Amino acid sequence: MPSNDNSRPAEAHNAPAQHAGSHEIQVAGPDLDFKPVRLDDATPTGAQIAAALGYRPDQQVTVLHWFGTTIEDVRPDELVKLHEGETRFIVAASDGASRLTIDGQRIDWLARHISVATLRRLVNIPAELSIYLEHEDEPDELLDENHQIDLGLRGVERLISRPATWKLNVQGELLTLHMPTIVVRDALQQAGFNPDQGWHIFLKVEGHPKEPVELDTVIDLRRKGIEKLRLTPKDVINGEGPSVPLRAFPVLSVDEAFLDAKFPSWEAVLDGGRQWIVVPNFTLPPGYSVQQVHLALEIQPTYPAVEIDMFYLSPAVTLSSGAQIPATEAMVTIRGQQFQRWSRHRTPTGPWKPGLDNVKTHMALVDNALLKEVQQ
Structure with missing residues (x-):
C-alpha cells in the first residue's frame, strides 16, 4: 500500500x-x-x-x-x-x-x-x-x-x-436525459404532456415534502433523491379556482404510480377514521343510468396484508332499463357524500395475495363486475 x-x-x-x-x-x-x-x-x-x-x-x-x-x-x-x-x-x-x-x-x-x-x-x-x-x-x-x-x-x-445520463419520472413516463438540468416545460413535452393544458406540478424528492414548481423551473437532476414530477389537472369548479387533489395519507409506491398514470385526479381521503382512495369522474361502461361517477375503495390500515374488498360509487347507479342491481342496496357516507356499496368479493379460487395484489389488480375486479352487470 x-x-x-x-x-x-x-x-x-x-x-x-x-x-x-x-x-x-x-x-x-x-x-x-x-x-x-x-x-x-x-x-x-x-x-x-x-x-x-x-x-x-x-x-x-x-x-x-x-x-x-x-x-x-x-x-x-x-x-x-x-x-x-x-x-x-x-x-x-x-x-x-x-x-x-x-x-x-x-x-x-x-x-x-x-x-x-x-x-x-x-x-x-x-x-x-x-x-x-x-x-x-x-x-x-x-x-x-x-x-x-x-x-x-x-x-x-x-x-x-x-x-452521462440522468433519469426523471414524469407522471409515469421515464425520461433518459443527457444533460443534468432540464426546464419543467421541456420535461412535460418530452414525456408527451401538453404543458399549456393547465397543471398543478409537484417535484417529489425523497425525504422532503413535495415541492410545487412552475413551467419555467429548472430541475437539477444531480440533486440526490429526486423521484418524479407529479401532474394534476387544474380543475376549476363554479369559479372557485383550481382544486388540488387531497392526499391525506400515504399509499404504496406501486399504487401511486398506477393511479398517477390512469387517474391523475385521484385522492386519498380520511373520513371518520377510515381511509379511502377516491377516483373522480370514473367512466362506466354503456348500460348504466349515468356515464360518470366517483369511485371509492376502502384501504384498511393493515393493507396490503389485508385485502381491498368491494367498491363504492357516487351517485348510486341502476341499469339503463331502470332495473336494480343485486347487492348494491347499502350506502356509506364519505365526506358528506353518499356512495353506493357494491358487495363484490374474491372467491376461494382467486384469493387476495399480499405482495402481488394491489389497487391495480383490484381495479380489474371492479371493471369485471361493472361489465358483468351489463353483460359485456
Whole structure:
C-alpha cells in the first residue's frame, strides 16, 4: 500500500542544476506539475531517475512512466529508453504502486488516492464523458471531478467512462436525459404532456415534502433523491379556482404510480377514521343510468396484508332499463357524500395475495363486475 508521503526531497528542486547531461525528462509528483530534469544516460533505470531528483538509495520511491495514455511502474533496476515524446515520469516517495482499470485499461498509480480530474487527464478522457465506478449488484456510481478514489478499498479499481445520463419520472413516463438540468416545460413535452393544458406540478424528492414548481423551473437532476414530477389537472369548479387533489395519507409506491398514470385526479381521503382512495369522474361502461361517477375503495390500515374488498360509487347507479342491481342496496357516507356499496368479493379460487395484489389488480375486479352487470 502506498504511503501518504508523496513529497519530493528538498534537494530534488536543485536536481536540474546538478545534472548537466544532454537528455531531458519531465518529472512531476501526483499533482502532475511537470518540471524538466536532465540526465546523462539515454537509458536510465528507475533508481537513476529517483537519484536525479535527490532521493537516497535507501528511500522507498515509486517511479511511473507516462507515455500516451499508458502509466507503468518502473522498477529500480529496469531500463527505460527515452524515446521522443515519451519522457514524462511521475515520482513520489511510496512503498509501491496501486492499480486500477478504466475502460479495461490498466493504470498504475503511486498513491492510495487519485482524483477523478487527475485520472481524466492521465487517460485523456474528454469532458463530454463522465467517469463511473462500476458496481455488480447496484447501479454504477457517477463520480464528481473532485472525488478522491480510494484505491485501497476492494472493488474501487473498476471504472468506466461514458456519456452521462440522468433519469426523471414524469407522471409515469421515464425520461433518459443527457444533460443534468432540464426546464419543467421541456420535461412535460418530452414525456408527451401538453404543458399549456393547465397543471398543478409537484417535484417529489425523497425525504422532503413535495415541492410545487412552475413551467419555467429548472430541475437539477444531480440533486440526490429526486423521484418524479407529479401532474394534476387544474380543475376549476363554479369559479372557485383550481382544486388540488387531497392526499391525506400515504399509499404504496406501486399504487401511486398506477393511479398517477390512469387517474391523475385521484385522492386519498380520511373520513371518520377510515381511509379511502377516491377516483373522480370514473367512466362506466354503456348500460348504466349515468356515464360518470366517483369511485371509492376502502384501504384498511393493515393493507396490503389485508385485502381491498368491494367498491363504492357516487351517485348510486341502476341499469339503463331502470332495473336494480343485486347487492348494491347499502350506502356509506364519505365526506358528506353518499356512495353506493357494491358487495363484490374474491372467491376461494382467486384469493387476495399480499405482495402481488394491489389497487391495480383490484381495479380489474371492479371493471369485471361493472361489465358483468351489463353483460359485456
